[in-house]
Structure formats: structure tokens, C-alpha cells
Amino acid sequence: xxxxxxxxxxxxxxxxxxxxxxxxxxxxxxxxxxxxxxxxxxxxxxxxxxxxxxxxxxxxxxxxxxxxxxxxxxxxxxxxxxxxxxxxxxxxxxxxxxxxxxxxxxxxxxxxxxxxxxxxxxxxxxxxxxxxxxxxxxxxxxxxxxxxxxxxxxxxxxxxxxxxxxxxxxxxxxxxxxxxxxxxxxxxxxxxxxxxxxxxxxxxxxxxxxxxxxxxxxxxxxxxxxxxxxxxxxxxxxxxxxxxxxxxxxxxxxxxxxxxxxxxxxxxxxxxxxxxxxxxxxxxxxxxxxxxxxxxxxxxxxx
Numbered sequence: 001x002x003x004x005x006x007x008x009x010x011x012x013x014x015x016x017x018x019x020x021x022x023x024x025x026x027x028x029x030x031x032x033x034x035x036x037x038x039x040x041x042x043x044x045x046x047x048x049x050x051x052x053x054x055x056x057x058x059x060x061x062x063x064x065x066x067x068x069x070x071x072x073x074x075x076x077x078x079x080x081x082x083x084x085x086x087x088x089x090x091x092x093x094x095x096x097x098x099x100x101x102x103x104x105x106x107x108x109x110x111x112x113x114x115x116x117x118x119x120x121x122x123x124x125x126x127x128x129x130x131x132x133x134x135x136x137x138x139x140x141x142x143x144x145x146x147x148x149x150x151x152x153x154x155x156x157x158x159x160x161x162x163x164x165x166x167x168x169x170x171x172x173x174x175x176x177x178x179x180x181x182x183x184x185x186x187x188x189x190x191x192x193x194x195x196x197x198x199x200x201x202x203x204x205x206x207x208x209x210x211x212x213x214x215x216x217x218x219x220x221x222x223x224x225x226x227x228x229x230x231x232x233x234x235x236x237x238x239x240x241x242x243x244x245x246x247x248x249x250x251x252x253x254x255x256x257x258x259x260x261x262x263x264x265x266x267x268x269x270x271x272x273x274x275x276x277x278x279x280x281x282x283x284x285x286x287x288x289x290x291x292x293x294x295x296x297x298x299x300x301x302x303x
Contacts, residue, residue, distance in 0.1 A: 023141065026126065026141075026142060026145065027145050027149075029126070030142065030145040030146055030149050030150070031149050033146075033149070033150060033154070033158060034149060034150055034154060037064050037158070037161070038125060038158065038161075038162055040060075040062070041124050041125050041126075041162050041170070042123075042124065042125060042126050042127055042128065043123075043124045043125075043129070043162075043164055043170075044060050044062065044162075044170060046128065046129060047060065047164070047168060048060060051168070059168045060168050060170060061168055061169050061170065061174040061177075061178065062162070062170040062171055062174060063171055063173040063174045063177075064161050064171065064173070065161065065171075065172070065173045065183075065184060065185075066157070067153065067156070067157040067160070069173070069183070069184060069185045070157075070160050070172045070173075070184045070185065071172075071176075071184055071185055071186065071187035071192055073187055073188065073189045073191075073192035073193075073225075074160070074172055074184065074187050074192035074195060074196070075156070075160070076192070076225050076228070076229055077189075077192040077193045077195070077196035077221050077222075077225060078117075078159075078160065078196050078199070079228075080196070080221055080224040080225045080228055081193075081196040081197065081199070081217075081221045081224070082117055082120070082196070082199060083116045083117040084228070085116075086116065086117050086118075086152065086156070087152055089116060090147050091116060091118045091119065091143040091144060091146065091147040092116060092118075092119070092140075092143065093116050096116070116143075117155065117156065117159050118143045118146050118147055118155055119139055119140075119143050120159065120163065121146060121155060121158060121159045121162070121163075122139050122142035122143045122145075122146060123135075123139050124159075124162055124163055124164070125142070125158075125162065126138075126142055127139060127142070160172045161173075163199065164202050164203070165178070165195065165198070165199070165202045166178055166179070166202050166203060166205075166206035167203050167206045167207070169202070169206070172184040172195075175195055176191075176195070178206075179191075179194075179195070179209070189222060189225070190218065190222065193218040193219075193221040193222045193225070194214060194215070194218040196218070196221050197214050197215075197217035197218040197221055198214055
């Protein structure tokens with residue numbers, strides 16, 4: 001019995017050491033992000049594995065660009081839609097988590113999330129898509145590492161470059177070229193708002209680009225940008241500044257679940273910073289309605 005207890009304690013010690021070593025490796029990986037861009041992410045690897053298991057051509061379009069080459073409109077749209085208190089919190093929006101929990105409890109299912117940009121980045125970089133207590137705990141640990149190792153602007157720059165924006169499409173530059181056939185630097189406010197609107201379910205909206213819900217969400221995001229950044233947000237801004245007053249809460253029903261589409265073609269593999277292969281016809285760019293006037297966009301907030 002004493003011998004069994006001895007081996008049990010040894011096993012516990014080995015497990016504890018293994019966990020500590022893994023956390024140390026994660027911290028080293030996070031610290032390197034201050035000066036190194038990610039070569040790939042856990043989410044990219046997951047999508048590649050899914051494509052391979054489905055017998056589809058394996059392709060990821062991932063094009064890193066510095067923050068200065070990403071439209072300020074897109075930066076502002078993402079802040080307004082995904083994490084209004086990004087510049088003031090330390091990785092967790094406790095009020096947002098509380099509101100999301102209350103909504104989910106009321107509906108009896110998950111209809112809202114309280115994840116911040118930092119939490120989303122932690123998940124995309126290192127974790128699986130499975131919703132388990134272990135993954136949520138690890139997400140929280142990595143979020144703390146990110147917030148303590150990197151500046152807010154660096155976290156935001158990495159986020160904009162690596163998040164999923166379509167079927168095999170990762171980052172703002174790849175998304176802008178995939179949907180609008182232009183660089184991320186040249187996105188208009190309405191295009192930026194549309195890209196922000198599809199972030200919660202990008203692969204679904206990649207296949208349903210004319211969905212009215214995406215257009216409705218983009219209109220709400222445009223209105224929130226006008227409230228948050230003022231009547232002149234449509235002019236050329238110099239940088240994204242934190243706001244002392246959070247933007248109004250974006251209240252919408254849950255995004256539709258992605259539906260498998262066996263007939264959807266997938267492009268030939270591409271390399272970073274190279275255009276897609278010419279063997280497969282490119283998808284049609286998204287056509288958006290004309291830009292609304294600032295007066296119309298601000299009208300709801302003035303009532």
C-alpha cells in the first residue's frame with residue numbers, strides 16, 4: 001500500500017512538472033510575439049486538418065501586414081463591434097461576461113459571448129475549438145500572458161492579422177482581397193463594417209455573402225462607430241484612440257450555424273504575400289449598398 005502511494009505521488013509530481021513546463025513554453029511563445037509574427041496558428045492547423053480529412057484541397061491564405069497597412073476604419077469597426085473596452089481592460093471584460101451569462105441563462109443556451117479581443121487571440125493562437133473547462137482555463141492563462149507581455153497595439157495588430165475571416169482566409173489583408181479585391185489599407189468604412197460584422201461566423205458568411213443579417217449588423221456597427229468616434233470618423237483618422245465612453249451594446253440574436261456545402265470549391269494552396277493560384281476562378285467580390293450619410297447614421301443615437 002505504501003509503495004502504491006509512493007508511485008501515485010510520483011505520478012502527480014510528473015503531471016505537475018509537465019503542466020509547468022507547458023506553461024513556461026507558452027510564456028516563451030507569447031513573449032516572442034513582441035518581435036516575431038506568428039508563422040501559423042492553432043486555428044489554421046485545425047482548418048487544414050479539417051480540409052485534409054474531408055478530402056478537399058488544402059489551402060490557407062494568410063498575409064501578414066503591419067498595422068499601418070490596415071485601414072483605420074477596420075480597426076475602429078472591430079473595436080466597436082468586438083470589444084468596446086479593449087483599451088481600458090486588462091484582458092477580461094467582466095461586465096460583458098456578466099451580461100453574456102445573464103443572456104445565456106435566460107435563453108437556456110449560449111446566445112452571447114463575453115470574450116475580449118485578447119481572449120479571442122489566445123484561443124486562435126494556441127487552443128482548439130472545443131468548449132471545455134480546461135480550454136477556458138488555459139485561455140484565461142494565455143490572456144494574462146498576452147496582456148503582461150505585449151502592448152495593446154501589438155495584441156490588436158496580431159489579432160487583425162491572424163483571425164479567421166472566411167474559408168481558409170486569415171487576417172485583414174487576405175480578407176480584403178478575398179471579398180473586395182483590394183488591400184486592407186484601402187477599405188471603406190462600409191466595407192470595414194461588413195468585415196467586422198462577419199467575424200463571429202466568417203465561414204458561414206463566406207458562403208452566404210448576400211445575407212441580410214450581415215448587412216444589418218454592418219449598419220449597426222457603422223452607427224456605433226459614429227457614436228464612438230464622432231461625426232468625422234469618415235474622414236482620414238490618424239490612429240485608433242481608446243474612448244472614455246464605451247460604444248452602445250450591440251444586441252443581435254445568435255449567428256446562424258454554418259451549414260456544410262459539399263459542392264463548394266476550394267482554391268489552390270497559396271503562400272504568404274502571394275496572390276491566389278490561377279487554377280480556380282476567384283470568388284465574386286462582395287457588393288455593398290452606397291455609404292449612408294453621417295446624419296442618417298447618427299440619427300438613432302440622437303433620439
